[in-house]
Amino acid sequence: MGYRIAVVGATGNVGREMLNILADREFPADEVVALASRKSLGQECGYGEKTLKAQDLDRFDFTGFDIALFAIGSEATKKYAPKAAKAGCVVIDNSSLYRYDSDVPLIVPEVNADAVMGYAKKNIIANPNCSTAQMVVALKPLHDRATIRRVVVSTYQSVSGAGKAAMDELWNQTKGMYVPGQEVEPKHFPKQIAFNVIPHIDVFMEDGATKEEWKMVAETKKIVDPKIRVHATCVRVPVFVGHAEAINIEFEEELDEEEAREILRKAPGILVVDKREAGGYVTPVDCVGDYATYVSRIRTDPTQDNTLSLWCVSDNLRKGAALNAVQIAELLGRRVLKKG
Structure with missing residues (x-):
């Protein structure tokens, strides 16, 4: 007997990826339903060789369903997630609503x-x-070996992390640059994103950090170790899919780059591509559609004792969202629900 699964927000970028990954990984599901808001009612969503039609989330009864993968904003999640949970369906939520709730686990399997x-x-x-998900996959095996003291990270985040409207804005601005009179003014972003980078993701906070930067700090502490000090600068770049990060890591113990490379090669979820030659590293274009978190350019930082730098790349719609949610569902199945 398999699971009954609901994908909430199935017509969005992340929801569609969730359906794709459930099918790709042959998740043991007897039934999968696609749920969306009323305006998306009846839209078709691919699930392997099947086509699902989006059902009305507002009228859906979660009773009898095992797992609901949520890929909607925090406001809608606040309304519907408690209903699903009360009906006995375990909610795996992709929004930020519950990440900092002490009674809700924040999981990277x-x-x-x-x-x-x-x-x-x-x-x-x-x-x-x-941005946190891919970074902690790289940090954890190194932390287990040499104990991380401090992390300084600069991100290069694709526009898909901000949704379909953001992707459309990049596309339309890029086209408009080549057609006089058809330039597209920024609407989704505070400045032009085409042929530009924007050091501003989410809202600004009182200390000058953005909320995206604060999330990386708070989530790394909750997932890996509350003692790790993290400083982040998060930047939106004109890339459609795939986040990249330049990470500088200070350890309590000595760890040379060769040992770090071997540790990461053996770590779950990571592929090391680190050749010191032109093209001997992974870029966002290379990682699209892949499950792995890629690590390249592992090297010693000579300016600080016990410190390494590395380059980390992953498909943000997969490991940064849909894949991680499905992996949590798989973990839940193995550890708790035990069907299939």
Whole structure:
């Protein structure tokens, strides 16, 4: 007997990826339903060789369903997630609503799988921010070996992390640059995104950090270790899919680059591509559609004792969102629900 799965927000970028990944990974599901808002009612969504039609989330009864993968904003999640959880359906939520709730586990399966058992307090599990998810996959095996003291990270985040409207804005602005009189003014972003980079993701906070930067700090502490100090600068770049990060890591113990490279090669979810030659590294274009978190350019920082730098790349719609949610569902199945 398999699971009954609901994908909430199935017509959006992340929801569609969730359906694709459930099919690709042959998740043991007897039934999968696609749910969306009333305006998307009846839209078709691919699920392997099947086509699902989006059902009305507002009228849906979650009773009898095992897992609901949520890919809608925090406001809608606030309304519907408690209903699903109360009906006995475990919610795996991709929004930021529950990430900092002490009664809700924040899970990256390669990093803190044991924390999944905390789901029972609210019947909800949180999926981390896309930029955090890939970073902690790389940090955890190194932390286990040499204990991370401090992380300084600069991100290069694709527009898909901001949704379909953001992707459309990049596309339309890029086209408009070549057609006089058809220039597109910024609407989704505060400045032009085409042929530009914007050091501003989410809202600004009182200390000068943006909320995206704060998320990376808070989530790394919750997922990996509250003692790790993190400083982030998050930048939106004119790339459609794939986040990249330049990460500088200070350790309590000595760890040379060769050992770090071997540790990462053996770590779950990571592929190391690190040749010191032109093209011997992974870029966002290379990682699109892949499940792995890629690590390249591992090297010693000579300006600080016990410090390494590395380059980390991943498909943000997959590991940063949909894939991680499905991996949590797989983990939940193995550890708790045990069907299929």
